[in-house]
Amino acid sequence: MKHLYFDHNATTPIDEAVLTTMLPYLRGSFGNHSSVHALGREAKGAIEQARLHVADLIGAVPDEIIFTSGGTESINLAVLGAAASYQGGRIITSQVEHPAVLNSCAYLERAGFEVVYLPVDNQGIVKPSQLENALSSDTRLISSMLANNETGTIQPISELSAIARQHGIPFHTDAVQAVGKIPVNVDELGVQLLSLSGHKIYAPKGIGALYIRCGTKIVPQLYGGHHERGFRPGTENITGIVGLGAACQLAKQRMAEDSAYIADLAKTLWRTLNERIEGVTLNGHADKKLPATLNISLAGISGESLLMNLDLEGIAVSAGSACSAGSLTASHVLLALGLSDAQARSSIRISIGRGNTLEEVAALIEALCRIVPRLRGEGGGQSPL
């Protein structure tokens, strides 16, 4: 069976060019970046080259990039590391964050901090006035994601960070879903901290980076050697780092072309679904969103059942976020948008990647047109699930 993959917000395949760049570091070039001999210098050179590519993609200076094991670790380092020099105080975030942020904040709550979870409007956007109202004289950090992993909705980060700046509060953005897909520039966003992850942008899993603007107070969360300027001790994952660097370089070269191509596929998908299936609604903001992400509710069906029926036909989509798949609770993101429990449970997320084709989109549409009426009990057909 041919597999059709429409779950790129969960993870992406490693790009062939990225893999080619990585392979020498899995074979002969196995040096430790801290060694002074030739192999060590080669490793150091490769890591610094990768740091340059990551910095270049987000408009940063290479020294401001710290390699980590992925988005989750970057976020932990940003949120916990910014709070660590205080005994308590307030952290402000939003209700629609990824669990990496929500659970870092939950840990801080247990440690005595107060956390304010800002609501979003019915399109998933945090209102700057809500942030203004939530500020206190002891606010230590504001953390708001750039693009939502479930709906693709893009937050007005530069407006939010301007408020933070007026009050001298550091601002972190979880840009894991945005980097490599839309232009991201740390100065335009006005952030002090930005998290990103390799496996969302055709690099391997287990590699990520944290941007730390020069002068930002961050306490390391691991103890060891002086790797990564002391912010993240431990011998560097050189193959992962080289892969992330190559993926960032590629993303920069291809972004305009890829996003136009993906936006076209998404438009065709959305238009045709609307024409052919009753009761389809889009969740999140219609325009301020990642073009590749379509989160839709299909009235009268279970998103989980639809996902499993599509899977039987070799088509991968997601219901809610990958991290909450299999959990019995409705998506916290969709509930925060004001969807009912039933509406949230009737949703699937389709996320398109650069490798998808128009023929694959057509096959997905045909499958949905077959399965959705069956799940609704229309046309007398029996659903296998």
Ligand SMILES: Cc1ncc(COP(=O)(O)O)c(C=O)c1O
């Ligand atoms: C918005 C967002 N933040 C953070 C993460 C965590 O990244 P990683 O899987 O690299 O730990 C993800 C991954 O799903 C995500 O989508």
